[in-house]
Amino acid sequence: MNRKGRVLLVLALVAVVAMAFRVSWNALRDVAKAIGADATAALLYPFVVDGLMALALVATLVLTDRGDKRFALRVLATYTLASLVLNYVHGLVPALHDAPAGRVRLAQWNGAHWVLVLLASSLPVGSIYFGSDLVAKVLHQRTPATTEAPVCGPDGQESVPAPHTPAHPEQPTPTATPDPVAAALLAEPSALVMTRADAERAPAPHTPHAPRTPEAEMADEALRQAQFEEAELERMRQDARRAYTESAQAGRPLSARALGEAFGMSESWGRKQILAVRDEEESSRPLLRAVDTAAV
Known part of the structure; x- marks a missing residue:
């Protein structure tokens, strides 16, 4: 997918998330009022629950460690399920829709009501804990070491890396000025020396041995x-x-x-x-x- 297509996909996702947040915001605000939150707290309550869901989603995409990514997915799943339960309760209890303020029972059965109140009141505390942990994991994750791409030659094959050049190359050691007479003697070897060298390089009279096979070497061993x-x-x-x-x-x-x-x-x-x-x-x-x- 090209860059333009990716940008359009991200914008569409942001629009869908924004509309879903607006739908869920009304239900979470009414539930916050039902458990005793004031107007300001009820207004911010949806940002605590659905905002942590968005944070967990981003952390899942950013984290590279498998364990940290699994933790972010668990936080995302937990808060998604909690938001779903509170939205479901908001649909079942009509008194939450038109209640101006004050406490409202979330369920007729006392046990269910206590569980729902505990769930709704514990989500902000969980947002502080899990949100801080996710941000810490994102900030302290280790970036994988980047490997240098091999340099390819004009024929498409990988070229041999250039040898390491020291930062301070060694200075050449000054050499003494050679003696002209000795240099002439070294440059022009005598005829006797050349004759001996040619004699030593003469081929041996016998024929070279044939190469031994592994089977013959094993038999000799x-x-x-x-x-x-x-x-x-x-x-x-x-x-x-x-x-x-x-x-x-x-x-x-x-x-x-x-x-x-x-x-x-x-x-x-x-x-x-x-x-x-x-x-x-x-x-x-x-x-x-x-x-x-x-x-x-």
Whole structure:
């Protein structure tokens, strides 16, 4: 909707609210007189009730916090319902229409009459409390931080933000005047240096390695891991066999279960290490052959 349409809509809303206030003003004024208000108080009473309704409506549109907005809506609904009840009572009690002044019963039943008087007399006090709270919430609300719009280039794409420029740029440090002879030597490198540089930049005679694929790297890693685990197991076997040999030499050989538990393995693993030690001992023993003395 364009700006002109919005202005017309707001003006129409203001006109409707003004006419509705004039219709409700007569009923609220008569109710105020019925509960004992004087002429001036009865004249201002409609502004207290319907005026807070307008204030709550504006606060609902202005507040950004969800909790505060819900509170403003509740105040608006409460005072709208109260104004509706008082207008309804004004239509039911004909004595309110032509009563010049003084108290008039708002209902035949005493309980209903007391409730209506309590409602009508408490609305001004509630207007002071709720109106002050709404104004405080509007004045103390935090405005959301505005984000800077990205700067777009001529092609419509977002450009890179300009680098931060310090407020006081650093002054360039004065440099010493170079020696003319040294500058000439640095500017014109010798032929020997250029020849070495060209030799070092010469391409290597061998062909470059082909790039390795992730599958090949994973296979190599698994192979290295398997080799490492096998080396650790072999070291553990050698330590277990050495421990059994030492215990046997001390005259207290370890059992298969004790040997396995000492290295965190099973009993069968310990038994295998004991058998391996015995096989090594038997293979290292010299073979004795019987000599036939009759043949000699």
